[in-house]
Amino acid sequence: MKTRPKYQSILEKIGNTPLVSLPFDVPPTLLAKLEYLNPGGSIKDRSALFMIEKAEEDGSLKQYGTIIEASSGNQGIALAMIGAIKGYKVIITVPDRTSIEKITTLKAYGAKVYICPDTDDLGDQNSYHSKARQLYEQTPGAFMPNQYFNIANPLAHYSKTGPEIWRQTSGSITHLVVGAGSCGTISGVGRFLKEQNPAIKIIGVDAETSVYSCKNPKAYDVEGLGIDVISDTLDREAIDEIIPISDDDAFRSTRILASQGYLVGISSGAVMHVALSYAKKLDKKDVMVVIFGDSGRAYLSKLFASTRPVTPSIRTEMTTTDEQPRASLQQSQEGVV
Numbered sequence: 385m386k387t388r389p390k391y392q393s394i395l396e397k398i399g400n401t402p403l404v405s406l407p408f409d410v411p412p413t414l415l416a417k418l419e420y421l422n423p424g425g426s427i428k429d430r431s432a433l434f435m436i437e438k439a440e441e442d443g444s445l446k447q448y449g450t451i452i453e454a455s456s457g458n459q460g461i462a463l464a465m466i467g468a469i470k471g472y473k474v475i476i477t478v479p480d481r482t483s484i485e486k487i488t489t490l491k492a493y494g495a496k497v498y499i500c501p502d503t504d505d506l507g508d509q510n511s512y513h514s515k516a517r518q519l520y521e522q523t524p525g526a527f528m529p530n531q532y533f534n535i536a537n538p539l540a541h542y543s544k545t546g547p548e549i550w551r552q553t554s555g556s557i558t559h560l561v562v563g564a565g566s567c568g569t570i571s572g573v574g575r576f577l578k579e580q581n582p583a584i585k586i587i588g589v590d591a592e593t594s595v596y597s598c599k600n601p602k603a604y605d606v607e608g609l610g611i612d613v614i615s616d617t618l619d620r621e622a623i624d625e626i627i628p629i630s631d632d633d634a635f636r637s638t639r640i641l642a643s644q645g646y647l648v649g650i651s652s653g654a655v656m657h658v659a660l661s662y663a664k665k666l667d668k669k670d671v672m673v674v675i676f677g678d679s680g681r682a683y684l685s686k687l688f689a690s691t692r693p694v695t696p697s698i699r700t701e702m703t704t705t706d707e708q709p710r711a712s713l714q715q716s717q718e719g720v721v
């Protein structure tokens with residue numbers, strides 16, 4: 385008899401990611417939600433699938449239609465993967481800070497990619513946001529998920545990611561630290577968790593020169609993070625604090641995490657940098673959840689191909705609870721990033 389597989393499509397494996405313990409020596413229990421284990425490699429699989437399914441339901445995306453989106457990478461990758469599976473054409477505009485791995489991944493999924501200058505001026509006709517809008521207006525049968533304004537984006541996290549975290553911590557979570565870009569994740573998860581327990585602290589991490597965090601916004605190198613569009617996808621009531629981080633701190637933290645066995649993306653490095661310093665103020669009873677949004681494999685050329693050494697002072701910033709095996713891992717890699 386033919387066995388019927390449990391899953392009929394790769395898309396059924398989006399979500400329900402594991403929550404694992406991190407062994408860093410801070411007072412609270414520290415747990416990481418491994419979003420890079422989604423089939424497209426990032427947390428953005430969730431919002432992309434949710435927005436596409438909603439558009440299919442309400443008729444704004446029809447069979448053989450074209451999906452067009454401005455994305456710093458992961459949202460585009462998720463749309464490209466889902467589009468390839470469901471038979472839609474996909475066009476993605478990206479800023480030129482996007483890593484070569486992400487751009488190549490988009491192309492591998494068959495998406496058409498426009499690389500646009502990463503200008504400081506959001507109204508600039510050449511920006512990736514403007515370019516996506518122009519293409520949308522010119523393309524018959526186009527659907528633009530518009531993650532920065534589409535309320536289905538936070539809703540994806542309100543209906544799935546938030547409940548997963550609540551269930552996986554048996555309701556014991558006290559703090560959530562998460563990267564903020566379109567703010568879909570922080571707003572959706574934050575709202576759900578605060579409805580369960582208003583005392584849970586929701587902490588966002590932003591690029592320090594973003595439109596939200598800086599009076600004179602400037603381009604930055606971190607990817608995934610950075611609040612440059614302020615819209616209804618940013619639910620201020622669901623958020624307690626947004627903490628800015630520099631490119632240097634985010635990059636350095638990401639490199640250290642990799643050297644300790646956690647090859648995560650830049651937004652995860654940024655989140656860990658903030659989480660570890662925040663956690664010093666907390667208690668043993670607290671339970672802090674961080675979200676690892678994607679994998680470091682998307683940034684190998686940007687972060688790890690250089691031979692710039694990690695200085696000893698940087699290495700001591702992150703100490704783990706089981707120093708012995710980690711010390712030898714660190715020694716074997718000394719001086720090499």
Ligand SMILES: Cc1ncc(COP(=O)(O)O)c(C=O)c1O
Nearest residue numbers: 458565566567568569608651677
């Ligand atoms: C790796 C990663 N982390 C965090 C975020 C931020 O998520 P959101 O757009 O829901 O704020 C993104 C967004 O693209 C991302 O790609």
